[in-house]
Amino acid sequence: MSSLTDSNRLVLGTVQLGMSYGIANTSGKPNQSLADEIVSKAWQGGIREFDTAQIYGESEIILGKSLQNLGLSDKAKIISKPSPEQSLLGKGTVELLIRESLERLKIKSFYGFMLHKEDQLSEWDEGLGEQLQKVQADGLAEYIGVSVYSTEKALQALNTEGIDIIQVPSNILDRRFERAGVFEKAAQLGKTLYVRSVFLQGLFFMPLENLPKHMIFASPFIQAVTKLASDNGLSIHELALKYAAQAYPHAKILVGAELPEQITENMEAWLGDGPEDLVNQVRHIFDSVPEKVINPVLWK
Template sequence: MKIGLGTVQFGLDYGVSNHSGKTKESEVSEILKEALRLGIHKLDTAYLYGNSESILGQNKKELRNFEVITKTKKFDLKSITKADVRVLREGFFESLSRLNLNQVYGLMIHDSEDLLKENSGYLWEELELLKAEGKVAKIGVSVYSPIQTEKILEKYPIDIIQFPLNIYDHSFLQNGILAKLKKLGIEIHIRSVFLQGLALMSLSELPTYFDSVKIHLQECQDILQKRGITLLEASLDFIKSVQEVDFAILGINNISQLLEIFNSYHIKKDFSDIDYSKFAILDENITNPSKWKLT
């Protein structure tokens, strides 16, 4: 598995542990240069990540050395229409313009539910057309659950998929879904590796919303502390242990974070006696950030 660069922080104030807000444009430029120096060449963005695409597009020299994946707009109605197809195409070409690129490596449906709606085939046909036109190399979807994934696999031959996986959320390790994706030759990307930063926070920093799992988190942190392993190192070792994954998309706010993550990813420590299954949290209200109520 390799590291890919997540860019939502470049365009939005994102993450439960992010106290510095959006990354400064000058910092973005330095992050891109440093990522390339470190051998990182996958870059994940989206039309809906604020002005992330536009900021990336200001760094044309660096950007052309990345394999860029972006995502579509979302669609509100229960049934997909021909008008939605035009929205998808126009939004994608707007993304290309923002990025200052003529083509991208990957294009994903941002909301997986859009591929499960009535007449969703209209959207898929448009993705295939963009691929045939040479505007995108791989087409696929960003999903939230194994159930959604199974339903989509029954309908569409996706090339690339992205889903959440982290030290507390093991939902995609169940029922052989990873082996199935790999057998189909689908490129697997994981996101939410740090659960919006929750996996790296000290207990004193946690919002009260997470009180129900504080004891569990304390037990997990105690296991690591006794072995001299940091939360960051364990979070990265856990995803490295999942052999089917091709890329882990990691959100970066600044250069120091990038270097810390890169060094921790490659650190030589003995993780062999850690049973990560004991870290899993089964409550989706905790592992799914879209369900969080932090205000």
């Protein structure tokens, strides 16, 4: 039986390779050489899946070059998503977009291809589902999925035949999908969840003195996360990842990095078991968190 913290449960999110991303990002977008180091470090650590998207700046191009430079183009499992601004209902549109992404990445097929806009689920029965299942049948993508923001759309996706993989945001503070039974239902149906935003886009690491004025409302929660980590003898990295390992035992966990050393930090934080009662501690302390704290869309 595999461990809760097997490194093959980690997925490298590559938005940082294509653009400056995250409230705590101070390094900006890495150059190609640095991107190669990041991808190499992830591969050496046991990570085999890489998540990208057409809207992530130059992420597909840079990731593709890194995989090519490292001789991993035929080995790595890549998940991408079409631009959420692009209509997908036109005949052949999905196949065209997939082929464009494959060309940028210099690979032959995707491990997974996900809708990037949850509202497009409403178009599934209008021909979109048929298009996606065709590219799957043609061998351009092994699994079809969707990235969602709401629990309602996550449950709709789980109930949609033809959708195999679903990406959701979830972390110590954001437990909406746990409460809605999304993780339990996915396990029952044999569908795979990918959990993003385990560090709440880097908010957990923000020094309070660097918190933007319009984000001051989040400071008590950052302090509480810091205290919980300290009380358990953990770093914030360890707290967030060990919670994810325990709370979402059947899910894949996305982590990002703009520097190679952050890959090492994430791997070290992920490995090894955390306190047995960590999940209960988190659920007790963070029983109720305002949506404006857990939803980055409301930070602006």
